[in-house]
Amino acid sequence: MKRIGVLTSGGDAPGMNAAIRAVVRKCIYHEIEVYGISHGFLGLIEGNMKKFEIGSVGDIIHRGGTMLHTARCEAFRTEAGQLKGLNQLKKNKIDGLIVIGGDGSIKGAQALTRLDYPCIGIPATIDNDIVETDFSIGFDTALNTIIEAIDKIRDTATSHERTYVIEVMGRNSGNLALWAGLADGAESILIPEKASDFESVIRRLKRGCERGKKHSIIILSEGVDHGFKYGQKIQEATNLETRVTILGHIQRGGSPSAQDRVLASRLGGKAVDLLRANEYGKLTGIKGSRVVSLDILDALASESKINENMYKLAQQLSI
Numbered sequence: 323m324k325r326i327g328v329l330t331s332g333g334d335a336p337g338m339n340a341a342i343r344a345v346v347r348k349c350i351y352h353e354i355e356v357y358g359i360s361h362g363f364l365g366l367i368e369g370n371m372k373k374f375e376i377g378s379v380g381d382i383i384h385r386g387g388t389m390l391h392t393a394r395c396e397a398f399r400t401e402a403g404q405l406k407g408l409n410q411l412k413k414n415k416i417d418g419l420i421v422i423g424g425d426g427s428i429k430g431a432q433a434l435t436r437l438d439y440p441c442i443g444i445p446a447t448i449d450n451d452i453v454e455t456d457f458s459i460g461f462d463t464a465l466n467t468i469i470e471a472i473d474k475i476r477d478t479a480t481s482h483e484r485t486y487v488i489e490v491m492g493r494n495s496g497n498l499a500l501w502a503g504l505a506d507g508a509e510s511i512l513i514p515e516k517a518s519d520f521e522s523v524i525r526r527l528k529r530g531c532e533r534g535k536k537h538s539i540i541i542l543s544e545g546v547d548h549g550f551k552y553g554q555k556i557q558e559a560t561n562l563e564t565r566v567t568i569l570g571h572i573q574r575g576g577s578p579s580a581q582d583r584v585l586a587s588r589l590g591g592k593a594v595d596l597l598r599a600n601e602y603g604k605l606t607g608i609k610g611s612r613v614v615s616l617d618i619l620d621a622l623a624s625e626s627k628i629n630e631n632m633y634k635l636a637q638q639l640s641i
């Protein structure tokens with residue numbers, strides 16, 4: 323490996339910069355040239371790349387977003403797009419590629435692997451929906467952002483004795499909602515992986531009111547229903563004064579937590595080590611406290627990462 327490329331793709335996640343930094347510094351430490359490809363696979367197709375120097379990644383470890391920019395690239399889902407990307411890698415004499423991103427990005431890395439190109443994936447998505455790793459880069463920060471927001475909403479909810487529906491991100495994944503709901507003692511948690519029973523949500527709210535509760539918090543994954551529609555249904559069914567907050571893209575920004583910075587640094591370092599050891603076609607991850615890697619072609623096979631025990635516990639604690 324003389325020259326490695328790195329890109330970030332899909333929805334950004336706090337800690338992507340720390341991962342880029344780790345890849346770049348580790349490459350330079352091992353005297354490997356490293357090129358940053360901007361705007362994900364779109365930039366790859368267009369050959370949009372630039373050599374990193376040691377100072378290029380200074381002062382980014384604590385910054386949210388991605389200095390390489392990102393994009394969702396439809397063209398790379400097609401074989402024609404993938405071959406264009408491959409040609410750019412060959413033309414620019416890039417010997418291996420590190421892809422930082424969520425499931426769509428990992429699929430892109432799988433496509434290059436199938437074309438026999440040396441590729442490593444680093445899971446980075448606030449959704450934390452990649453089953454093969456306990457945590458993906460960005461999840462911890464997004465979760466903390468949600469908790470901070472809910473704590474603030476809780477203050478005003480108590481003062482006004484209101485019910486709040488808080489919509490969090492996760493079109494197909496309820497991890498953020500589940501963890502936030504457990505961390506914040508929400509009355510109900512609604513996630514796409516579980517059929518939601520509206521009647522039981524209403525029963526819980528009514529029971530809480532009868533016990534003299536001053537407010538209620540319902541956490542709704544965006545994949546389940548639209549927050550405002552759901553809030554209206556709650557108000558109509560209970561007559562409780564209900565407000566809705568959609569946290570939106572605020573969840574994707576901000577300075578990465580210590581946890582995410584450390585995870586990003588470890589996975590970035592591992593990705594370079596794998597390429598150096600000619601162990602291609604791998605996805606890095608964390609299991610317990612160990613950094614691991616597995617065949618990238620086996621990744622994304624299983625769909626749900628919801629911890630059933632945690633889901634059950636959240637329900638038991640919110641009686």
Ligand code: F6P
Nearest residue numbers: 333424447448449491492493574
């Ligand atoms: O995959 C990360 C994510 O933030 C999801 O939670 C969300 O559904 C989606 O991206 C939003 O995508 P966009 O930024 O394209 O609106």
